[in-house]
Amino acid sequence: MTTTTDPALSGDAPARVDSGEPVAGRVDGPVTQRGVIASESLKFHSLRSTLLVLAAAIIGMVVLGAVIAFNTRDRAGLDPEDVVASGPLQGYYLGQLLMAALGVLVVSGEYSSGMIRATLAAVPTRLPVLIAKAVVFTVVVGISMIVASLAAFLVAQVVLSGHRPTYSLGEGSTLRVVIGTGVYLTLVGLIGSALAWIVRSTPGALVATLAIILVVPILLELVFPSWGTYITAYLPTGAGQSFSTSLPVPHALSPWTGLAVMVAWVVAGMVAAAAVLKHKDV
């Protein structure tokens, strides 16, 4: 046996063995939440697909903002949603599809590739991975989507100036809807992530997410025309509208209440996701 004692761990520590060229001291430390966040951040940034989806959302929202502004700059008889401050932010329809997909992929990609086994072997307590993915997504997508929303708004104002009155960020609810749109898109993505932790498959989680944010509210209002909107105001999409649009929405919650409700949906989803992650075999 050619056991080599590690100088860094001499004393009462057990003799350590090494392979290949000797590394100075022990090669690792304990798993930390900070380390897992660094790991998930690298994973997020080192996938071309992730960055492409993010870039597509940013570019799409800005381009759509400019196009909407151009098409609505001086036509008479515009729709109400085209003249309010949040008009040029309607690119969020595209954004929410892409962010839902991104939120799903960040998690389901681990399962479809089998990477989850390596990930959880490195972090066997499991929950730090869920926390780290949520933190990285919130920070990276949050900043990106707020920037995208801001850029779409400002570009639109440039296109509109000289044609019809423009909005400035300082007036009324403008700043709220611009930032709110970015926040909404981030929260939609987190719902996608939570569902992907639960469902694990990419198509399954994608269908579930889109059903919850797009289909369920419409169906509720169709099936129960009299009181459907009272319920949909509390669903993620309805709650999101309360802080992301400057249009009056029937039975809408106040912006802060709406934000709290949508965050509550995300938290509930993540708690369910954590329970599944902690207890199910991989």
Add this chain to the structure above:
Amino acid sequence: MIEARTLTKKYDDKVAVDGLSFTIEPGIVTGFLGPNGAGKSTTMRMMLGLDRPSSGSVLINGKRYAEHAAPLNEVGALLEARAIHPGRSARNHLLSLALTSGIKRGRVEQVLDMVGLTEVAHKRVGEFSLGMGQRLGVAAALLGDPRTIILDEPVNGLDLDGIRWIRALLTRLAGEGRTVFLSSHLMSEMAMTAEHVIVIGKGRLLRDQPMADFIREAAVSSVRVLSPEGDRLAEQLKNAGATVTVDATDTDGTLTVEGVTGRDVGTLAAQAGITLWELAAQSGSLEDAYLALTRDSLDYQDIAGLSPRHPDSTEEHAS
């Protein structure tokens, strides 16, 4: 050291691993053998806490895997299915694992070098061949300089060079005092690498012994003999202490005789005045012994109380 104590895993009503108990010692390579579906991968996933045992436990150096503060330093594992995202480069794959427990970038370069992937470390793993993917899996297993190494069919997809390389690597790692546990369904491959062998069939323990003992038992030789007076010859041979079996599928009535040499059989026949048509000494092969062992586990696994060790798939010749 890995200790399994009545480790059991049920999927719905299917028992994949059935009351396994064994201890895997450090300092040697231990082989884990069993036919397809025997429960090898399931056992290994339970070692890593990826699957939860239905009952029983498996401890790594005295603790459950998840209880170790620095898991990558405790166990390095290469699992059956590739556990690598195809869209990431080899280097980023290793770095992402390294970051969880503060493993330095230098260590990533070191393991890349050890498995010979430095040149292609920037390439997306999706472009890798099966063998390169397997090497990357080995690199990931070595990342935390682990005391215990668990590899599920590591030679899958490797060419002859790769197989030799991994054999040498494992022998060296064991020589450094580590616990090395690897699965395979090829006995001949295992015989060259492992010093100790654990064989399972249908989730149950069949053998847990030094490889040398397994080989010695397998090498027990036999004599095939064909005679017009098979019944009388068999009786004579049994009286002389031999074990006689007749292959049920053989219509000629060829006897397989164990426990005596071909010379003994010829002498005995001559003394008794029995005509011999054929006499051939045979030595058992390792693969045959392994196949017979695991076939037994299939044949008898549902009969309570019957040891899976005996007899061969041939029936005792009635005299």
